[in-house]
Amino acid sequence: MKRAAGSVAQGEVSGPAGLNAIKAGGGVGEGQMKRESVSKSILSHLKLGRGPGRSLQPLQKYADRSAGLQATNRATNRDVVGRLTRQIGQLQRRQRHAQADTIMGLLSAVEAKDPYTRRHCQRVAAYAEKLCEVTAQNAADTETIVIAALLHDVGKIGIADAILTKPGALTTAEFEAIKAHPGIGVAILRRIDFLRPLLPLVMHHHERHDGGGYPDRLNGARTPTGAKIIQTADSIDAMLAPRSYRRPRSVGEVIAELDRCKGTQFDPMIAEAAAAWLATHPPVSADAASPE
Numbered sequence: 001m002k003r004a005a006g007s008v009a010q011g012e013v014s015g016p017a018g019l020n021a022i023k024a025g026g027g028v029g030e031g032q033m034k035r036e037s038v039s040k041s042i043l044s045h046l047k048l049g050r051g052p053g054r055s056l057q058p059l060q061k062y063a064d065r066s067a068g069l070q071a072t073n074r075a076t077n078r079d080v081v082g083r084l085t086r087q088i089g090q091l092q093r094r095q096r097h098a099q100a101d102t103i104m105g106l107l108s109a110v111e112a113k114d115p116y117t118r119r120h121c122q123r124v125a126a127y128a129e130k131l132c133e134v135t136a137q138n139a140a141d142t143e144t145i146v147i148a149a150l151l152h153d154v155g156k157i158g159i160a161d162a163i164l165t166k167p168g169a170l171t172t173a174e175f176e177a178i179k180a181h182p183g184i185g186v187a188i189l190r191r192i193d194f195l196r197p198l199l200p201l202v203m204h205h206h207e208r209h210d211g212g213g214y215p216d217r218l219n220g221a222r223t224p225t226g227a228k229i230i231q232t233a234d235s236i237d238a239m240l241a242p243r244s245y246r247r248p249r250s251v252g253e254v255i256a257e258l259d260r261c262k263g264t265q266f267d268p269m270i271a272e273a274a275a276a277w278l279a280t281h282p283p284v285s286a287d288a289a290s291p292e
């Protein structure tokens with residue numbers, strides 16, 4: 001009599017009932033016959049027999065072939081992963097070079113406008129890097145802060161030469177015009193996708209701890225740490241650099257100023273760290289701070 005596939009003939013036992021029959025069976029007789037029937041049923045599902053002429057050889061061959069294929073797949077996967085890793089590395093190196101070229105291009109534009117401002121940006125970046133170190137900023141934040149410091153005054157490209165390079169003190173109207181440079185800088189940089197994290201730092205590098213700075217009069221609690229570091233680095237360089245209308249201050253005078261203005265102009269923790277660093281290190285030069 002034909003049976004539907006998967007059905008069990010009377011007297012055969014399969015599934016849990018079969019297992020129960022095996023457990024219950026004992027000795028020769030009906031239990032023995034049931035156990036043999038169950039074994040045949042399970043083996044038939046595995047497409048294998050265990051009688052004479054049929055052995056576990058096919059299973060062994062299958063296992064050997066499977067192991068060989070797995071080894072080949074592993075080797076192929078290693079090749080693919082290795083190739084992709086190398087390609088990603090090349091792309092990242094190319095991307096980093098393109099980003100560095102973009103930053104250098106912007107700095108060249110600053111130089112074309114005013115060479116003094118470019119050298120100032122390089123020195124501020126060098127001071128900012130030191131301040132990141134002594135205030136324990138992580139590597140990613142340090143990179144963002146240093147690049148923002150390099151580009152913090154890029155907005156001065158949009159300030160009239162007569163104001164930017166004026167040898168004497170600025171009038172109130174001229175100072176109001178200068179106060180536009182953080183916003184102009186952000187307008188320039190926001191077009192460049194990888195520089196977007198810098199925008200708040202560039203925008204707020206002239207805020208003060210007491211909220212008396214510009215452009216948004218943010219106090220210390222609302223000003224990004226990176227902007228506070230750049231603001232301190234910016235002031236250190238402004239005080240130490242010679243200008244045609246005043247002599248440079250000494251390192252001792254700058255340390256005293258950082259101490260006097262901590263909590264008002266400067267973030268106290270950053271000002272103290274900066275003063276401690278300046279007390280034990282020589283001021284940076286534009287050449288030492290060159291990103292080239």
Ligand SMILES: [Fe+2]
Nearest residue numbers: 152153205206
């Ligand atoms: Fe500035």
Ligand SMILES: [Fe+2]
Nearest residue numbers: 120152153234
């Ligand atoms: Fe500056």
